[in-house]
Amino acid sequence: MAKVAVIGAGSWGTALAKVLHTNGSQVTVWSIVEAEIAMLRERHEHVDKLPGVKLPEDMEFTTDLKAAVEDKEYLILAVPSVFTRSTAKSMAPFVKAGQIIVCVAKGIEENTLMTLSDIVEEEVPAAEVAVMCGPSHAEEVGVGLPTTVVAGAKKRKVAEGVQDIFMNEVFRVYTSPDVLGMELGGSLKNVIALAAGMADGLGYGDNTKAALITRGIMEMSRLAIKMGAKAETLSGLTGIGDLIVTCESRHSRNRKAGMLIGQGYTMKQAMDEVKMVVEGVYSAKAAIALAKKYGVDMPIIEEVNCVLFEDKPAKEAVRELMMRDRRAEHSALEWEA
Numbered sequence: 001m002a003k004v005a006v007i008g009a010g011s012w013g014t015a016l017a018k019v020l021h022t023n024g025s026q027v028t029v030w031s032i033v034e035a036e037i038a039m040l041r042e043r044h045e046h047v048d049k050l051p052g053v054k055l056p057e058d059m060e061f062t063t064d065l066k067a068a069v070e071d072k073e074y075l076i077l078a079v080p081s082v083f084t085r086s087t088a089k090s091m092a093p094f095v096k097a098g099q100i101i102v103c104v105a106k107g108i109e110e111n112t113l114m115t116l117s118d119i120v121e122e123e124v125p126a127a128e129v130a131v132m133c134g135p136s137h138a139e140e141v142g143v144g145l146p147t148t149v150v151a152g153a154k155k156r157k158v159a160e161g162v163q164d165i166f167m168n169e170v171f172r173v174y175t176s177p178d179v180l181g182m183e184l185g186g187s188l189k190n191v192i193a194l195a196a197g198m199a200d201g202l203g204y205g206d207n208t209k210a211a212l213i214t215r216g217i218m219e220m221s222r223l224a225i226k227m228g229a230k231a232e233t234l235s236g237l238t239g240i241g242d243l244i245v246t247c248e249s250r251h252s253r254n255r256k257a258g259m260l261i262g263q264g265y266t267m268k269q270a271m272d273e274v275k276m277v278v279e280g281v282y283s284a285k286a287a288i289a290l291a292k293k294y295g296v297d298m299p300i301i302e303e304v305n306c307v308l309f310e311d312k313p314a315k316e317a318v319r320e321l322m323m324r325d326r327r328a329e330h331s332a333l334e335w336e337a
């Protein structure tokens, strides 16, 4: 039986805590939000963020970070990306060499352009750092619908350890050494999902959605590969797989926020309405900064930035994408002489 703490009690942390407990781990859930812990203790259910998913009576809930972190083999870091650094910094004094921190959030830090695992390595040098992501909405994981994800780490042993504690007959976990590719896939897809949602909100159709997903994965891949990620990762679960689920699913927070913006809500109104974290809004500026730094063309992500931060109407953004200079689909393909 592994001793595990889930740090962050939003919808994802709660769903993963349930998976770990089902698999026989002893699970402690920590949140900085006292009212959330009080609710979890009393109701054994996150009634706001994951209603209908009952948590076991012997799961512990605490606001005491030291107690949560100490003596645990695995620390599952499930706070939204904007709180990753502050939470990691607060955990650092309690983390001992060899404890494994698994980053399950998705994002790129706006001012440093760092991935979340890099932030955790910087803040908690004693820890071994892993990531886990893929096409996995909490609402479906919480009720045990078959789901596949990938556990990533530089060392195979660490990734396989994460695979061991999470894997079961409805939660299949692959492993990968391409942590960078996984994290870029998981973060950039949220920005494309905002665009897909905007298309839905504008009343556009399946053709538009397919175009955004296909051209979206191309621009995500262009950047990720230039940064050193592997092409296979972008065409796997944490790339195209996660992009498909987030652009299509009724559970997707980013798609929903985009849809509201497409219907005329402001970014702030849309984020308030979704009530859970809309990571694409935070990753959008970082994505465009990385595109500039690495000299990569990312037209969809550029237009999403214009809609979010420059009040460009979503309809106008789609028109501009459609009216870009004509070109070949794959510029590297050669023509007959």
Ligand SMILES: NC(=O)C1=CN([C@@H]2O[C@H](COP(=O)(O)OP(=O)(O)OC[C@H]3O[C@@H](n4cnc5c(N)ncnc54)[C@H](O)[C@@H]3O)[C@@H](O)[C@H]2O)C=CC1
Pocket (backbone or CB within 6 Å): 008, 009, 010, 011, 012, 013, 031, 032, 033, 036, 049, 078, 079, 080, 081, 083, 087, 104, 105, 106, 107, 136, 137, 138, 139, 275, 276, 277, 279
């Ligand atoms: N919900 C999902 O289906 C999935 C979410 N993720 C990722 O997991 C991360 C967390 O997402 P959700 O659980 O959906 O978010 P959420 O919006 O449901 O939960 C946010 C939680 O953050 C915590 N929090 C609030 N303020 C904080 C602070 N100042 N410091 C530290 N923690 C604080 C609280 O526990 C709060 O419930 C995101 O990066 C998301 O992209 C990844 C896969 C699936």
Ligand SMILES: O=C(CO)COP(=O)(O)O
Pocket (backbone or CB within 6 Å): 106, 134, 135, 136, 137, 190, 193, 242, 245, 246, 251, 252, 253, 254, 255
């Ligand atoms: O990353 C996630 C699911 O894989 C959560 O983000 P969305 O809810 O926007 O899809």
